[in-house]
Amino acid sequence: MGRIDARAFFARSALEQPCDLYARMRELAPVCAIGDTGAYLVSTHAAIEDAVARQDEFSANLRRVLLSTGAEPPRLIPMQLEEGGLDVIATADDPAHSVHRRLMMPSLKASRIAALEEEMRAFARERVDALRRAGGGDFCAALGEPLPAWVVLRMLDLGDDALEAIRRWAMMGGDILAGRLDSARMSFLMHEAAEQFRYLAAHLDELRARPAAQRGQSLSATLAEGVDQERVSREEAIGILSILFSAAGESTAGLLGSATRLLASDPALQQRLRDEPSLIPRFVEEANRLETPFKFHYRSVQRRTQLCGTELVEGDVLLLCWAAANRDPQRWDAPDALRLDRARPERHLGFGHGIHYCVGAPLARLEVKVALEELLAGTRELRLDETTPPAHVPSIMVRRLAQLHLLVR
Template identity: 35%
Template sequence: MLTTRELFADDALHDPYPLFDRLRSEASVHVVEDQHLYVVVGYDAVREVLADPGTFSSNLVAVLNGDSGATAEVQVADTGGVDVLATSDPPEHTAHRSLVQSRFSRRAVQEWEQFVDELLEPRIRKLIDEGGGDWMSAVASSVPVRMIGKIMGLPDGDSEQLAAWSDEAIAVVSGVASPERVGEALTSVIDFARYLGEHLDAAIEHPTGGLLDTIALAVADGTLTRDQGTMFLVQLVTAGAESTTSLLGTAARLVAADPSVQTRLRADPDHIAALVEEAVRLESPFRGHFRTTTRPVTLCGVSIEKGARVMLLWGASNRDDTVFDHPSEIDLDRPQPRVHHSFGRGIHFCIGAHLARLEACRAIALLLSHTTEITLAAPEPHYVPSLVVRRLAQLDLVLTSSHPNPSPSRETSTQGARSTGRNR
């Protein structure tokens, strides 16, 4: 029987895959009786849940907390705890997604490639000129929040504060924060919501040209309430920054840790997209998401009552050896590289997936093009402790420049960026 203690053990938080492998070998669905929680680890079982949003609601009711050993209600006072987009169900979810879908389509995202390069290149060149350093603070944590801020129409000068607020939102659902820490984080999230609400109000009179305008108009015409609009923006900033930061870190770690992969990518850059897909499969940026049953249901022979909490562990299903050959290894020639669950599937497929892939592909392409060698400065990477996210806290790289006379960095403002708090 799975216990809360096993889920929150230090070893499992740092490296969950031995636990995931054992659980999968025993059953696809496990019961954590003291939590009224069902944990789904098998690929087919996860796929079955994702295909039935009517039975498995995405509404956020509670999150698991290992510090207190109990599920704790998550409510944000300033937003009324409303469910939007990722945590909404049809028909509301359909309407919410239609508001922003076109902004994150493959074609729309490709138009941002030049701006992505403008954000990435000076940061990468600076790190290379210095012989290496922490990839997370210099690049991975800096670029995604600026990118999502630009798309939304928020001031670039507020990026550091947005990143800090995003971290606080993640802390609320991390599962490892003490009740006191959760309270502090919720206070910050209220400030975050207030800031976004003010920009939402202002966008009606003074359009930004960004996604803020779309959400503001939806509030103005009654499609969304103001609280829904605010929470919509909170989700876009937090999820957009978090998932891409994680992916940028994992992709760089995989390249640095395996000389054969690095050699192949230098010889054939067309395989960078495959490397990014393996990165997102091997280390799902979000370890999993919660669902709530709307009726009694049987899943893989396990009877689940109405109102039960269900946790889908993407990271476990992505390494199911009944679906993936040699699942814990990098394979740049997988015949179906995108059948993993890291970006979800079905109606809740990650709306920012194309953007995350673009940023990661461009980051690895630029890193390889400006270096002759990339290695890890430390053998054991350190991850942020969380049951919900899988993100490197730090990734120290040693970088050998391919340019005989490195040019001065064009941007120095990232020196020591976010060395506290997230430190991602």
């Protein structure tokens, strides 16, 4: 069985550039132990396909997560929120998962998503114009984080004055699962998560107090109806709204920031996409493959079993590492290269795989495409500001830039 020192998994170099560590672990074993923690990284495309097909053995329920405080060896700790800790959508198994997914689908159908594009484009264009007039700035603060937060606001029919709170809460999920928190910071984040839960509870309760005909057609309204019909509990509905913040907010912000960094780092690629904007969707897929926003998702081992020859016992934890599998040389030619001519560029694992495949993938694709189209159309040149290098949030789970300072003209 392959095994690495658990401390190497939390090293700053591994958090900033994890692909080298993932490649080493993949060479050791497709299911590689992270020290003696009871956690295992699943790093190949084939192993992940096997794992997601065995829901009865590998549950999506979030029970324990990896943590390293620095003072103690890395370990698995129980995952418990003060409020809103139910398993929903990404952390729910069937049959509950399918119920949640069906409730969300009407709000995420193609016509609803397309109806957002004009407003989405206007929002992005205004932010790009401001960035260009200023000669540059932090892309994450200017557009990378506000756009996904604005989309969440529209999807849930929240007030415009809530945009900053939504942005803050949307970026918080990765902090909770970052794996490098002291107890004080973890306690603060758990409290913030509970505050978010109470805010969304008030929003849902206010909707439910209205006559059905006056609720509108937002995802919040659909969930309110689901509670009324007893398809989901009130707590489940609030949990779904809460998880949407991270799923639709932070992950899209991560992808948009990474895609923009790739463009700003490669003048030839940037010019090619200016000349051939029809290639932007292909570029979005490659950016998602190479810089996967959620590096992995957890699975809880339900009973003694094995995966790709690695023996597992009840209580062990798998990390289904989409980011590692997206660079698996058994699956991809030239896996570390950005290529716009791949036959099926969308067949990566950047949006997950199996029954938990991201329900909002079409919306995320549209957001990033629109933002990049407006960024390239509204500027002549993007360059990295070398006085302030890009920096990622220090998270084992999330691949998102905390800052991306650009020079723009």
